[in-house]
Structure formats: C-alpha cells, structure tokens
Amino acid sequence: MKHSALKVTLCALVLGVIFDALVYKTNEMGLNILLMQIAVLAVFFGLMYHAKLTITKQTIIAGAFAFLFAGTFVIWTSTIGLTLSMLGLLGANTFLVLFAWGHHGIFYHPLSIAVDTLRYGMQTLLTRFGIISDIRIPKTGEHGSAIARGAIITIPILIIFFLLFLSSDLMLQNKTQAVQVWLESIFGPFNLIAHVIIIGFFTLVFLLILASMFWKRLDITLPKIANSHSIIESAVILIGSNALFLFFLIFQGFYLFGGQNAFEAFPDISYSQYAVAGFNQLAVVAILVLLLILTLRHFHGVKINSKLVAVAEIALLAQTTALLISAWVRLSMYVAEYAYTPARLFGFWFFIVSAILIITLGVHIIRSITQNKYITQALLILGCSILIFTAISPDALTVRLNIARGQRTGELDAFPLFNDLSAEAYPLMDMVLSGESYQRMIGIMDTEITDYCVFLVKPSEMDQYALVPNPGIDERLTKDIYIRYDKEFFYQEWMSTDDNFTFQSRRVDWRTWNLARTLVPAGIETGNVDPIANVPYPIDDIVNSCDWYLGKVK
Numbered sequence: 375m376k377h378s379a380l381k382v383t384l385c386a387l388v389l390g391v392i393f394d395a396l397v398y399k400t401n402e403m404g405l406n407i408l409l410m411q412i413a414v415l416a417v418f419f420g421l422m423y424h425a426k427l428t429i430t431k432q433t434i435i436a437g438a439f440a441f442l443f444a445g446t447f448v449i450w451t452s453t454i455g456l457t458l459s460m461l462g463l464l465g466a467n468t469f470l471v472l473f474a475w476g477h478h479g480i481f482y483h484p485l486s487i488a489v490d491t492l493r494y495g496m497q498t499l500l501t502r503f504g505i506i507s508d509i510r511i512p513k514t515g516e517h518g519s520a521i522a523r524g525a526i527i528t529i530p531i532l533i534i535f536f537l538l539f540l541s542s543d544l545m546l547q548n549k550t551q552a553v554q555v556w557l558e559s560i561f562g563p564f565n566l567i568a569h570v571i572i573i574g575f576f577t578l579v580f581l582l583i584l585a586s587m588f589w590k591r592l593d594i595t596l597p598k599i600a601n602s603h604s605i606i607e608s609a610v611i612l613i614g615s616n617a618l619f620l621f622f623l624i625f626q627g628f629y630l631f632g633g634q635n636a637f638e639a640f641p642d643i644s645y646s647q648y649a650v651a652g653f654n655q656l657a658v659v660a661i662l663v664l665l666l667i668l669t670l671r672h673f674h675g676v677k678i679n680s681k682l683v684a685v686a687e688i689a690l691l692a693q694t695t696a697l698l699i700s701a702w703v704r705l706s707m708y709v710a711e712y713a714y715t716p717a718r719l720f721g722f723w724f725f726i727v728s729a730i731l732i733i734t735l736g737v738h739i740i741r742s743i744t745q746n747k748y749i750t751q752a753l754l755i756l757g758c759s760i761l762i763f764t765a766i767s768p769d770a771l772t773v774r775l776n777i778a779r780g781q782r783t784g785e786l787d788a789f790p791l792f793n794d795l796s797a798e799a800y801p802l803m804d805m806v807l808s809g810e811s812y813q814r815m816i817g818i819m820d821t822e823i824t825d826y827c828v829f830l831v832k833p834s835e836m837d838q839y840a841l842v843p844n845p846g847i848d849e850r851l852t853k854d855i856y857i858r859y860d861k862e863f864f865y866q867e868w869m870s871t872d873d874n875f876t877f878q879s880r881r882v883d884w885r886t887w888n889l890a891r892t893l894v895p896a897g898i899e900t901g902n903v904d905p906i907a908n909v910p911y912p913i914d915d916i917v918n919s920c921d922w923y924l925g926k927v928k
Contacts, residue, residue: 390577406885411444433473440466451796455764502585612686769799798890
C-alpha cells in the first residue's frame, strides 16, 4: 500500500474517534454497539480490499457472526441473553482479528485458541510500535499545498465569524442550542481531557492491530500435530474415569433418576438444592469431560490402532449424557413446582448445547475425523446456539411459558413472572397484569395480606378513593380495580435508574436506542392519584406506604 503507515494510522484514528463518540458516557448498550461493529468491519474489509489481500471464507464468517452478535443489542434486552451475546461478540472479533492477521484457522485443542491469541497479540504489542516512526506525509504539488495552507487559515476565521453571528442573533442561538450543549460537553476542560485519553488509547490499540494486518504482517505458522505415543496413558485415564462414572451412576441411580420419589425420600433437602446444586456440578462435569477427551485425542492422535481407547471415550461420553439427562429431569421438577425463569431456561439451553457437542464429538471419534474440524464445528454450533437463545427472548418466553403453565394448573406464580425481567417481556407482562384472569385471581385472594400490598388503580375512580391497603374489607371496591404490589414494582423496572425514571422514548441519547425498550410506553402512571393534588403518588411513596402497612398488620 502506498503511504501505508499514514493510511493505517488515519484509519486507526477514525476508529478511535468513533469509539469515543459512540461509547463514552453511555450507561447502556444498544445501537452504539452495532454502529461500532459496522465501523470496524468497514475499516478491516476496506483496507483488505484496498491492499488486495485475500479475504478468506473464515474471515467473512467471523465478521458475519460479529455483526449478528452486535445486532442483538439493538433488538433484545435479556440480561442472560446479552451476556452470552457479549461473550460471542468478543470471541467473534478475536477470530476476525486472527484471520485478518493471516491465521490459518486450524486449532487442534480449545486452549490453542487462547494460546494463539495471546502469542500473536503480545507479538503485535511488542513489535508494531515502529509504524509510528514510519509515518510519512505525502508530498503534494504547489497547488495542493496552497489549498492546505488556505484551509488551515480559513478554519479559525470562520469560527470567529460564526461566534460573532451567534452572539448577535437570539433566533440562531435557539436553533443551535443543542449544538452548543454538545460542544460544551466535549470541549469542557475535564471532558476534553477524557476524550483525548479515550481517543488516544483506542487509536493506539487499533493502530497496532491494523499494523499487523497491513504494515508488517505477522508470520503465522501451521501447528504441529502431536505424535501418537500416548495410547497406554490415555487408556488408563479413560478406564479409570469410566469406572468412577459407572460407580457414581449405580450408587446414586435412585437419587439421580428417581424423580419425585427420590426427592421425597430426602426430607432434609429443598427443590432448589435437589435441582440447582445438581446443575452446577454436572455442568462442570460435562465441560471437563469434553476438555479431557479433546486433550487425550490431541496427544494420542485421531487415527489410532487401539479400539479400546475409542470405546472408552464413547463410553465416557455416554455416561456424561446420562448425567445430563438426570440434571434435565431434576430441573424439570423444579420448574414444575416453581415455574419458569430466564435462569432456568438457560439451564435447559445449556443441557441441549452440551448434548449436541457430546454427540458431535462421538461421531468424530467413530469416524476418526481430524480434531480441528470438530473445534471448528463446535465453535459454529456454540455461536449459533447463543444467537438462537438471545433471539427467542428468554425473558418474554418465561412469561409465555408461565401463562401456559397457569392455564394448565390453575396457578399463576407472580414471582418468576415479574421479578428481574427486562423490557422485552413488557407487552406480555402488561397483558397478564391487565387481564381479567389475573384480576379474578386477585379478587379471590385471602384478605389477610402479609406478602403483598394492593392498590387502587382504576383511572375513573382514582379521584374518589385514597390508598386502600386491603380490598377485602371494603365492599365498595370491586375486584377488577386492584393490582398487587408486583405491578408497582413491575412498572418501576422499566424506568432508567440514571435518567430520573424516564422511559426509552424520553431518552435523548440515541446511541442506546433499543427496539424492545421502545415498546415500553412513555409516561405510564403507576399507583394512585392524590385526591387533593390530583397527581400520581411517586413510586417511592407508594412503596413506603405499603411497607408501613405491612409493618402494621404484622
């Protein structure tokens, strides 16, 4: 590339400025994540095309996954889903950088991904600072130099004239007030220093990455395949592991697969201990078994003469699958008793993904397929699984499944419906809270309320009554004008904690725009109306009143 050091530096500076403009002083993630990812992809692929470098298929796939993961922050709001998406976004960009550096994309072990990233990242950090000294300003003719000098002189003159016009015209001041506030937020003494630091740091990061792509490319060699000399050691490890797993399955068979009868046989444990504790341990077991077999196959080779090792590996995977089935059954019991939550949906998702990875590895062992192909397939499976889990809107799906469960059992548990769910669940939750079936359930509640406080919310009657703690003792009020304490808490959850309880549609920061948050209507009035001031009670006053009442009845 002609003037490559200068062009690479300017591109890095552009990315640093864009990062500062989109991310600095934002309390949430939304449209800014997608726009930043688009800018990175545009610079990477644009420079690769300009430098006439080969854009490999794996580079395109990594870029596509990075784009999709970034797009989830614009559509959904599930905490668990976006956490997984953030991990996927970081992973996809790591592969994007590796492949753009010229990495071959061959990984014989999961840890080799981390090793290669650290190895070439440190090499870039230590050896690519020289690009700064290689920056050269291109020579221009007399005509071009004259234009550049004129532009440098013109800019301060225009700024002076603009400020004079601005101070003399009130109409212009009103029209440009937003611009003035924006400029003050950037060029204030403290903000300016922060912007300079952020832009400088990320410009340097992008500069070093781009320097390894377009200035002096890294020398990345193919990995060596381990020699097949660990057959006996692998056999011993696998036989011992199989024996332990089999003993555990036999000894704990009733506890693992006994279901409700097994739970009732142990009166000292709760549903949570029976299901959740098992999930945590067995999830770790599944991950460790996959890593163990991949490690052994890395050292003893794929095409081995010992059928004993292959059979032992398949047997260990089969027993791990049996443990996953046990964990699935226990988690299903827990859900049947206490309904769904996003965390419990994540548990089911984890079991499904683990089972797919285990079955895929079993097929590779039987067919003696090269291990790097399994690593590639596993990464694709994991990436697609994360996107699917986020796209099913686990928060909204939780409400939908609990509604179906309530219709089937006649019970609607409020806690998993309304606690710690994000904006993507708002339409369904609002429908449940406003629906006749929920109001009928409220109307037949026990009049001795100790866990919830009930409020009057019917708009047409708000000016007639004050706060009514207990509807069961007031015959004038009908059951269809009450909601539980849940609803007050529910509406409060959609408000921003940093914007003085304002909703998405009232926020002025376009960078955090998110589709799910726009579905939450602005100005939802919660609680009762003060009959004297004719204004809604503040959320805090309502909650405090409820807490005061509960203290009295106890």
